[in-house]
Amino acid sequence: MAVKDFWKRHENLYFAVSNKKVILGVTVFLAIVALAIFGPMVTPYDYEEFAGRGYQPPSKEHWFGTTIMGRDVFTQVVFGLRSTLLVGFLAGTIASAIGLVVGFVSGFFSGKAPDEGLMALTNIFMVIPSLTLLIILSAYLPYRGIATQAIIVAATAWPWTARAVRSQTLSLKSQEFVNLSRISAAPTFRIIREDIAANMFSYVFMVYILQFNGTILSSVGLEFLGLGPTRGISLGLVLQNAVNWNALHLGMWWWTIIPGLILTLMIVSLYFINTGLDEVFNPRLREM
Amino acid sequence: MGRYLTRKLIIYIITFLFAVTLNWAVPRFAPGDPIKMLLSRFEVMEGGKDILESFFVKTFGLDRSPLQQYVGFWRSLFAGDLGVSISQYPKSVFNIIRGAIIYDFIILLPAIILSWIIGNKLGAFSGVNKKADNFLMPVFYFLTSSPYFWFALVISYVFGIVLGLFPTSHAYSATMRPGWTLAFIWDFFLHWFMPFLSLFLVQLGGWAIGMRNMIIYETNTNYAKYMESLGATERLIRNYGFRNGILPQVTGLAISLGTIVSGAVLTQMVFSYPGLGYLMVQAIKQNDYFLIQGCFLFLIIMVLLANFVIDIIYMFIDPRVRHSYSGEV
Numbered sequence: 132m133a134v135k136d137f138w139k140r141h142e143n144l145y146f147a148v149s150n151k152k153v154i155l156g157v158t159v160f161l162a163i164v165a166l167a168i169f170g171p172m173v174t175p176y177d178y179e180e181f182a183g184r185g186y187q188p189p190s191k192e193h194w195f196g197t198t199i200m201g202r203d204v205f206t207q208v209v210f211g212l213r214s215t216l217l218v219g220f221l222a223g224t225i226a227s228a229i230g231l232v233v234g235f236v237s238g239f240f241s242g243k244a245p246d247e248g249l250m251a252l253t254n255i256f257m258v259i260p261s262l263t264l265l266i267i268l269s270a271y272l273p274y275r276g277i278a279t280q281a282i283i284v285a286a287t288a289w290p291w292t293a294r295a296v297r298s299q300t301l302s303l304k305s306q307e308f309v310n311l312s313r314i315s316a317a318p319t320f321r322i323i324r325e326d327i328a329a330n331m332f333s334y335v336f337m338v339y340i341l342q343f344n345g346t347i348l349s350s351v352g353l354e355f356l357g358l359g360p361t362r363g364i365s366l367g368l369v370l371q372n373a374v375n376w377n378a379l380h381l382g383m384w385w386w387t388i389i390p391g392l393i394l395t396l397m398i399v400s401l402y403f404i405n406t407g408l409d410e411v412f413n414p415r416l417r418e419m
Numbered sequence: 420m421g422r423y424l425t426r427k428l429i430i431y432i433i434t435f436l437f438a439v440t441l442n443w444a445v446p447r448f449a450p451g452d453p454i455k456m457l458l459s460r461f462e463v464m465e466g467g468k469d470i471l472e473s474f475f476v477k478t479f480g481l482d483r484s485p486l487q488q489y490v491g492f493w494r495s496l497f498a499g500d501l502g503v504s505i506s507q508y509p510k511s512v513f514n515i516i517r518g519a520i521i522y523d524f525i526i527l528l529p530a531i532i533l534s535w536i537i538g539n540k541l542g543a544f545s546g547v548n549k550k551a552d553n554f555l556m557p558v559f560y561f562l563t564s565s566p567y568f569w570f571a572l573v574i575s576y577v578f579g580i581v582l583g584l585f586p587t588s589h590a591y592s593a594t595m596r597p598g599w600t601l602a603f604i605w606d607f608f609l610h611w612f613m614p615f616l617s618l619f620l621v622q623l624g625g626w627a628i629g630m631r632n633m634i635i636y637e638t639n640t641n642y643a644k645y646m647e648s649l650g651a652t653e654r655l656i657r658n659y660g661f662r663n664g665i666l667p668q669v670t671g672l673a674i675s676l677g678t679i680v681s682g683a684v685l686t687q688m689v690f691s692y693p694g695l696g697y698l699m700v701q702a703i704k705q706n707d708y709f710l711i712q713g714c715f716l717f718l719i720i721m722v723l724l725a726n727f728v729i730d731i732i733y734m735f736i737d738p739r740v741r742h743s744y745s746g747e748v
Binding site (some may be wrong): 257261264266267271291358379 | 430431433434436437438441442445446492557560561563564565566568570572573575576579580587601664674676677678680681682685689690699700703704711712715716719722723726
C-alpha cells in the first residue's frame with residue numbers, strides 16, 4: 132500500500148519514470164556521463180601520450196582507434212568529454228540563471244521601465260550572431276580557462292530564455308489565483324515565490340536542459356575554431372586536430388566521426404528527456 | 420504599421436551602435452594589449468610607417484581622449500575605411516570583404532529559405548501522420564542536435580570521400596577561370612553543393628520539430644474542434660492549423676538567424692569555402708585584427724538586415740500586427 136500511496140503523491144514522477152522517451156533519454160545520457168566520469172580512470176593511456184602505432188582503426192587495444200601521431204582516440208574523447216560537459220554545465224547554469232532573472236523581472240513588471248529596458252537589451256543580444264561575438268571576445272583573450280569560456284558562452288546564450296520566461300510569467304500573472312492573492316493583499320515577494328515561481332518549476336527545468344544543449348553546441352564550435360580553453364583537451368579540439376591532419380582524406384573516419392557522434396547522441400538524448408518531460412508536465416500531450 | 424516598423428528599427432539601430440562600440444572597445448580594453456601587438460607588426464613591414472601615420476592616428480588616435488577616438492572610429496567607418504589587412508597587405512579590409520560576401524549569400528540564402536519551407540512541410544506531415552512521425556522525429560532530433568561543423572564533416576566524408584561525388588574544399592577548382600562558361604558554372608555548383616547541403620539539413624530538423632508541435636497543438640484547439648463538429652474536412656482544419664503555426668515559425672526564423680550565421684562560419688571552415696566566416700577564422704589565425712573586426716561588422720549588418728526583412732514579411736502575414744499598429748481595431 133505504501134508504494135501505491137507514494138506514486139499517488141508523486142504523480143509526475145510516476146509519469147516520468149514510465150515515459151518511454153524519458154527512459155531512453157536518461158539511459159543514453161547517463162551512459163555518456165559515465166563515460167566522461169569513469170573513462171579517464173579506465174583508460175591506460177594519457178591523452179597526449181604516444182599510445183601505440185598511429186593510423187590504426189578501432190581495435191581491442193584502441194577502442195576508437197589511434198590518431199596519426201599514435202595517440203589513443205578513446206582517451207582523447209573521454210578527457211575531452213569531461214571538459215566539454217563541464218563547460219556546458221557551467222555555461223548552461225549561468226545562462227539559465229541570467230535568463231530566468233531577466234525574464235521574470237521584466238514579465239512581472241511588464242509595461243513598466245524595467246521591462247522596457249531589459250527587453251531592449253534582450254533583443255539586442257538576440258540579434259547579434261553569438262558565435263561571431265564569441266569569436267571576437269575569445270580572439271582578444273590570449274589565455275582562457277574553462278570558467279572564462281563558460282562565462283563568455285553564457286553571456287550570449289541567455290536572451291531566448293529571458294523572452295520565453297517573460298511570456299510564461301505574463302501568462303501566469305493573469306491567472307485567477309494570482310489575482311486572488313493580490314486582492315487579499317499578499318506581499319509581492321510572496322506572490323512571486325508561492326504563486327508564480329512554484330508553478331514555473333517544471334518549465335524552468337526544461338529551459339535548463341535546452342540551455343545545456345545550446346551552450347554545449349556553441350562551446351564545441353569555439354573549441355573547433357581553436358578558441359576554447361587554452362590548456363587541456365576538449366571534444367572540439369579533438370575534431371580540430373582531426374581536420375588539421377586531414378583525417379577524413381586519409382580515411383580515418385574513427386578520428387572525426389566518433390567524437391562528434393557521441394556528442395550528438397548526448398544532445399539527442401537530452402532532447403528526448405525534454406520532450407518526454409513535456410508530456411509528463413503537460414497532461415494534454417500524454418496520449419501522443 | 421509605421422509604428423511597428425519604427426519600433427523595430429530603433430532596436431536594430433541600437434544593436435548596430437552596440438556592435439560598433441564593442442568592436443571599438445574590445446581591442447582597446449582586452450588583456451594582452453592587441454594594439455601594441457599590431458603596432459609592432461606594422462613597424463617591421465615595408466611601408467608600415469605610412470600606415471601608422473594614416474590609419475592609426477585616425478582610427479586609434481592613441482594620443483587623443485577616448486571620446487575623440489570613438490568619434491574618429493565612427494567617422495572612418497562611414498567613409499568605408501575599415502583599415503588595411505595585415506595578412507593580405509596592402510589590400511584594404513573593405514575590398515577583401517566585398518569579394519567574400521557573395522559566397523555567404525550564395526550558400527546561406529538557399530539553405531535558409533529551402534530548409535525553412537521544406538522543414539515546415541515535413542513537420543506538418545509528421546504532425547498528422549503517426550506512422551511517419553515515429554520514424555521522422557528521431558531523424559529530426561538527430562539533425563538539430565548535430566554540431567554544424569561535425570555534420571559538415573560527415574557529409575564531406577560520405578559524399579566527398581567515400582562516394583567521391585563532390586570536391587571537398589574551395590569554391591571552384593584552382594584550374595578554373597571564373598566566368599560565365601558552362602564548365603565553370605558546373606564546377607562552381609559541385610563545390611557549392613556540400614556546404615549548402617549540410618547547412619540545409621542541420622536547420623531542417625529544427626523547423627520540422629517546431630511545425631510538428633504547432634500542428635498537434637492547433638488541431639487540439641477549440642476552433643479546430645468546432646470546425647470538426649461543423650463537418651469540415653480534416654484537410655481544411657489542417658490548413659488552418661498550418662496558417663496559425665507558421666507565425667511562430669517566422670519569429671523563430673528571425674531569432675535563429677544569429678545561430679545560422681554562426682553555423683555557416685563553421686561550415687565554411689570545414690569546406691574552406693571562402694565566405695566571411697572562413698575569412699574571419701583565417702584572420703584570427705594570423706592576428707589580422709582589422710579584418711576580424713570588419714568581418715564581425717558585416718556579419719552583424721547581414722543579420723540585422725535579414726531581421727528587418729523578416730519583420731516586414733511578418734507584418735504582411737500576421738493580420739494582428741497589421742491592424743493593431745495602424746489603429747484599425
